[in-house]
Amino acid sequence: MSIKVENITHIYNEQMPYETTALDHVSVEIESGEFVGIIGHTGSGKSTFIQHLNGLLKPKSGKIYINGIDITEKKVKAPEIRQKVGLVFQYPEYQLFEETVFKDIAFGPSNLGLPQNEIEQRVYEALSLVGLDYREVTDKSPFDLSGGQKRRVAIAGVIAMKPEVLILDEPTAGLDPKGHKEILDMIKKMHKKEKNTIILVSHNMGDIAELSDRIIVMEKGKVVLTGSPKEVFKNADYIESIGLGLPPAMILMRMLKQRGKHVYTDILTIDQAEKQILNLLRSK
């Protein structure tokens, strides 16, 4: 499923005192099966942007093509887009509302009018993709689960719609280290298995650098940088100047370089940093 965003602009509260141009002529192309990371400080337009991709928001101007179909046109039905492009909001667990986990995840598929056995199959598959045990949780109230589990149930609800594009808005925010790791592992596993397109919004530069094929950097409603993690984080000073950080492994390497050590600074993961340091120690 390819996505082509052409020159979209979005303005909140147009012609009111608090008018905000949240997206300012944004153009982006995303290929089928790509893993795209989106970074940008709070208010840079990330959430506004991704809500355009599944038709929740309409641009003031510009076009959005999903598989060649312009979804900004009136005749395109919102539910059809939402089935193809699944969006997991920030803190999605606040939107759980049914009395059992099963019902919560089945809500979307039921609305599609699928037969009961297909619904059950989808709930089963979605739970296994998010790493929860069907028998253990299916009849539980979502409110009796841990924070990390609740969030996975909420994500399962979106996955059960079998979207070809899965968008996650800061899916690990507020989770403890274990919950964080569980969600990341789940996303990795799913991407590998389903080969779906994933768009991940996150403030965690280490995660973004490790997972993304390509990173989109947003600032003041514009896309200011895009490229592979290496290409993007090469602009370290610029990234820091717009209120973002660098992957921790890269920070360490940059500090070593400053002290005159011969190390590469385009290092993004702990594994790579470990190798560099081993080389450094061995060459002493």
Place this chain on the structure above:
Amino acid sequence: MNNMIEIKDLTFEYNREEDGKNIPALSGVDLNIEKGSFTAVIGHNGSGKSTLAKNMNALLLPSGGKVYVNGYDTADESKLWHIRQAAGMVFQNPDNQLVSAIVEDDIAFGPENLGIEPGEIKKRVKESLQAVGMYDYRKKAPHLLSGGQKQRIAIAGVIAMRPECIIFDEPTAMLDPYGRKEVMDTIRKLNKEEGITIILITHFMDEAALADRIVVIDEGKIALDGTPKSVFVQVEKLRKIGLEVPIVTEIAFRLRNKGIHVPEDIISLEEMVNYLCQ
């Protein structure tokens, strides 16, 4: 008296409304927090951190044991105002903590409720906003500020009450990297320059590493308690209870497993760089 907070054999149980069941959240917690100290509290979700924090300023009262704030027993209702004034709290979501349409009104809200006279309130509003570096924003509407700025306003609102101690419950969880830095710089400044006792609950190990002391909570009990160095050395134990270590500690741990004798007390980037460059 050198302790800001004294906790003796604290037990806490929630009573769940639906079925009347008691849910144990803390058991046998003994903990003293020294005046002027900076303590980080870490633990996985549901381990009891927020319950502990709320017991520290009488938002919750012990099911068993005792909590003293500045020497006042939190179970003594007549001391409630003294306790709340001594120990302020800042929560995760700044949006839920700001009540007014203009920043300076928000800061004045708490002192006004205490019945403090207007001249003094004005002075406190100014000082509090200056302490968090937000004085220039005093006439702005809170909802137009960034997450980090809003959180600093929430902190200023607490400072205006002139607390000796501030308990932060995951204050940076919802912020971007810059907002996190703003808030952490503010917290450290309040501790170092104003001498305010700090208790910081956080999931970010690099933030916990900045404290003088780390208390690790697991299943309602204190699992580890010591300096950041002495706590983060225990990589395997921390992993077992669902926690991580700062990246530098992780790298040191891996190198050690490869037979390289990295000193055990390396937890910051600077220390690692110094070690590798020696």
